[in-house]
Amino acid sequence: MKDAESFELIQFAKAWSDLGCMITNQVEELLNDISGASEEVNPNAIKTAKESLGGMNEEIDQIFSEYFEWLEKNEMEEEE
Numbered sequence: 001m002k003d004a005e006s007f008e009l010i011q012f013a014k015a016w017s018d019l020g021c022m023i024t025n026q027v028e029e030l031l032n033d034i035s036g037a038s039e040e041v042n043p044n045a046i047k048t049a050k051e052s053l054g055g056m057n058e059e060i061d062q063i064f065s066e067y068f069e070w071l072e073k074n075e076m077e078e079e080e
Contacts, residue, residue, distance in 0.1 A: 008056070015052045023049055030067060031060070038070055 016024060026045035030038065050064045 012053070012056045015056065019049055019052055027053075031063060038067060041067075043071055 019027070023045045026041045027049045030041050030046060046064065046067055050061075050068075053060060054064070055061065
């Protein structure tokens with residue numbers, strides 16, 4: 001069990017590192033919800049992060065899902 005957890009952690013660390021500083025900063029802002037970060041983060045950065053990190057962590061997946069639901073709702077409101 002411990003070997004599987006270590007492997008998953010290493011895979012996550014590699015995927016996180018591969019995202020680069022600009023994208024990880026955007027994700028950190030969203031995860032920490034710094035001053036209404038949802039409005040400030042770059043949706044393309046979050047999309048890229050979701051594609052790389054999706055399925056590795058339930059909590060992060062949930063935050064990504066909530067963010068994209070929020071984004072879609074706000075885009076539809078702007079169109080009205």
